[in-house]
Structure formats: C-alpha cells, structure tokens
Amino acid sequence: MKVILLQDVNKVGRKGEMVEAADAYARNVLIRRKLAVEATGKAINDLKLKKANDEKIAEENLETAKALKEKLDKSSVVVKAKTGEGDRLFGSISGKEIAEAAKEQLGIEIDRRKIVVENPIKTIGTMSVIVKLHPQVRAELGVKVEKL
Numbered sequence: 001m002k003v004i005l006l007q008d009v010n011k012v013g014r015k016g017e018m019v020e021a022a023d024a025y026a027r028n029v030l031i032r033r034k035l036a037v038e039a040t041g042k043a044i045n046d047l048k049l050k051k052a053n054d055e056k057i058a059e060e061n062l063e064t065a066k067a068l069k070e071k072l073d074k075s076s077v078v079v080k081a082k083t084g085e086g087d088r089l090f091g092s093i094s095g096k097e098i099a100e101a102a103k104e105q106l107g108i109e110i111d112r113r114k115i116v117v118e119n120p121i122k123t124i125g126t127m128s129v130i131v132k133l134h135p136q137v138r139a140e141l142g143v144k145v146e147k148l
Contacts, residue, residue, distance in 0.1 A: 002019070002038075003018070003030055003031070004017070004037050004038075004039050004047055005018075006036055006037060009035050009036070012030075016047060062136060069139040071108070072108070072139035073140055075108075076143065076144055077102050077143055078101065078105065079093055079146070081145060081147075082148050083147050087124045088123060089121070089124070092121050092122045093120075094117070095112040095129075098110075098117075098141070099115060101143075102141065114132045118130070123145070128141065128143065
C-alpha cells in the first residue's frame with residue numbers, strides 16, 4: 001500500500017515522502033497512529049501543493065536573509081564595557097550584548113544564538129563577528145568595544 005508520511009518514521013522515510021508499506025503495517029500502525037495517510041489522488045495533490053508552498057516560503061526567507069546581510073555587512077555596533085588595567089575587560093563581550101546593541105543602534109533584532117564570536121572579545125578595539133542569518137547566508141557585523 002502506498003502512503004504519504006505525515007512525520008518522520010524511523011526506517012520507513014521522512015515527512016512528506018510517498019513510500020510503499022505492507023498493507024497491515026500501513027493500516028494498523030502508520031495510519032492508526034496518524035503517522036501517514038493513504039496515497040489517494042487528493043492526498044497526492046495536497047502533497048504537491050504543500051511542497052510548492054514550502055519552496056516559495058524558503059525562497060522568500062532566503063531573499064530576506066540576503067537583504068539583511070547587505071545591511072549588516074555595512075554596519076557596526078558600539079558596545080561599552082568596564083575595563084581594568086591595560087584596557088582589558090572584566091569578563092568578555094557575549095552574543096547577547098552584541099544582539100542588544102544591534103537592536104538599540106541599528107533597529108535590527110538578531111537572535112543571540114546566531115551570533116558567532118570565534119575568539120572571546122576581551123580587549124578594547126574593533127572586531128568583526130559572524131551572524132548566521134540562514135543556512136546559506138552569513139553576514140559580518142563590526143563590533144567596536146569602548147570603555148564605559
């Protein structure tokens with residue numbers, strides 16, 4: 001029996017795939033647990049429409065990320081922190097502080113988990129950090145650290 005999976009099923013297939021399963025397994029396990037639906041003409045058509053819609057949304061997200069990349073590559077933020085001897089910071093600048101500065105100064109809301117700080121920022125100066133906007137798009141944001 002051909003079924004369309006509604007969720008990922010271990011050793012059977014991924015969500016949205018049309019797979020061949022034994023009649024008893026399909027009826028008693030997959031369909032009963034709402035892991036799959038029978039592959040009728042309507043279900044196949046719905047699957048095609050959903051895939052087309054998902055592709056359109058993914059393309060729009062990619063375009064949005066590219067536009068935001070253009071803006072971030074040209075921008076920088078200023079983060080102020082307390083310093084000790086030799087202009088060394090107490091602690092380090094985290095992604096959370098950079099995200100808050102970007103929201104205040106640029107008006108752009110960035111998830112702190114998407115900011116990649118490769119080496120801890122522990123001194124005053126200008127650095128750049130990577131912002132993961134999309135699996136295919138990464139932007140560089142300048143960070144200037146100043147004394148408080």
